Amino acid sequence: MSANVKSFYRVYRPKSFAEVVGQEFITKTLSNQIASQKIGHAYLFCGTRGTGKTSVAKIFADAVNCENFQDGKVCGQCSWCQNPNKTMDIFEIDAASNNGVDAVRDLIESVKYPPVVGKYKVYIIDEVHMFSGAAFNALLKTLEEPPVHVIFVLATTEPHKLLPTVQSRCLRFNFQNVALTEIEKVVKNVFQKEKLVAEDAAVTLIAKEGQGSVRDALSFADTVAAYCGQDKITVTAINRVVGGLDSKVFTDLVAQIMATDAQGVRATVQQIFNSSTGVARILAGTLAAIKDAYVKQPSPRLATALRVFANLEMTLKYATDPHGYFETAALVACGA
Ligand SMILES: [Zn+2]
Structure with a gap:
């Protein structure tokens, strides 16, 4: 039984007022x-x-x-x-x-x-x-x-x-955009019923992908679940699935930010945005890479980078030019 055939959104569509989320x-x-x-x-x-x-x-x-x-x-x-x-x-x-x-x-x-x-x-x-x-x-x-x-x-x-x-x-x-925590609950619930195991961070990432829409989050969950099969659903898997971005590109970006390598930053941002990966995934991948680097070796520059990118979340959601905003943020973090 393949997950992408039956569509979580259709199967788990609310059937009563009580089941409607948000x-x-x-x-x-x-x-x-x-x-x-x-x-x-x-x-x-x-x-x-x-x-x-x-x-x-x-x-x-x-x-x-x-x-x-x-x-x-x-x-x-x-x-x-x-x-x-x-x-x-x-x-x-x-x-x-x-x-x-x-x-x-x-x-x-x-x-x-x-x-x-x-x-x-x-x-x-x-x-x-x-x-x-x-x-x-x-x-x-x-x-x-x-x-x-x-x-x-x-x-x-x-x-x-x-x-x-x-x-x-x-x-x-x-109708309000559905809050992230509400969508997370829906995704978690669907995975439980489907007997799929997922990292909490992966559930959050999937929920974010919905950008306030339960349907979009669940159709993304379909894609991810189809890719992962019976394997655990992880952030790494999600990044690999869609757009073919692996976490190395984000590690590279962080290294370039640390090295004040503005030219490298520009090239890597270009590479990231050339993939079909959505903005939420790009931001999550970047933040995860900065956090990893910070845990290994804390520094004011990484702390600044973390703040700059964390603040970008709302902006990117509504921006018509997310690429431009993301690149600017990366250059600011880089101190260039
Ligand atoms: Zn009746």
């Missing part, structure tokens, strides 16, 4: 709305990729239809929960691939008909900002006066691209 405010509010029967007809889920928008939308679509939703959970017993055809009332549309007015017309046409199994038909529209102008206008009319049995959940990574008139008709929820 969006407690949203899952709690939605649970309360369902429990008190104060359900809106249009929701807008905003947030970066992999923060759980579609997962929450699916859980919500199921939960609004359960006849006995309690304590944030569907009952599993009612005619909805037990009905194998319940997906007939839940529609998922990917606006990125169906962005024309025709797709919306079909949707609007079907909105008229009552649900087949449950109380509500739920339309989940992913990447809704991709709809064309004409498609949006068509959708707007339905959003203005939705039939009582219809709920729209519009999900988007780019809410600023939506017309204000669309935004104002929706109940908006902002």
Whole structure:
């Protein structure tokens, strides 16, 4: 059973509000709305990729239809929960691939008909900002006066691209980037269930790779686990897997920083960025090499280097030119 075939993200996707990571405010509010029967007809889920928008939308679509939703959970017993055809009332549309007015017309046409199994038909529209102008206008009319049995959940990574008139008709929820510690827990949990052994530092590195997205972290975990097979998952293995960078390049960089070899630093940074390795891995590799060197022989220059690179983490995450920032940091550390 190869890990890359079954995709951790799909297998371990949350199936209930309680399993959703890092969006407690949203899952709690939605649970309360369902429990008190104060359900809106249009929701807008905003947030970066992999923060759980579609997962929450699916859980919500199921939960609004359960006849006995309690304590944030569907009952599993009612005619909805037990009905194998319940997906007939839940529609998922990917606006990125169906962005024309025709797709919306079909949707609007079907909105008229009552649900087949449950109380509500739920339309989940992913990447809704991709709809064309004409498609949006068509959708707007339905959003203005939705039939009582219809709920729209519009999900988007780019809410600023939506017309204000669309935004104002929706109940908006902002999905947060998931905290590193939360993603670490998810990765650890998945590895445990898969009976894979991993270094703590490797788990952290994988979680960082997600940059706030559980999905990205888990798909990176897929790649790493596929490479490692039944072997222990280590930082060294991760660095070797992706981009083919081994730790020697980072050891070289640190040696050049120590030797105030600015030219060498520039060349090594170039070599590092020529690999396809992600920024989080580059930074983790560099920090690990500096720490190793410091343990062997402490020095103010290494301490400075450690501080310079540790401070770079947030900058690199949002930088459009991580290469430039990284090189500057290396040169600063080098004292050049
Ligand atoms: Zn139920």
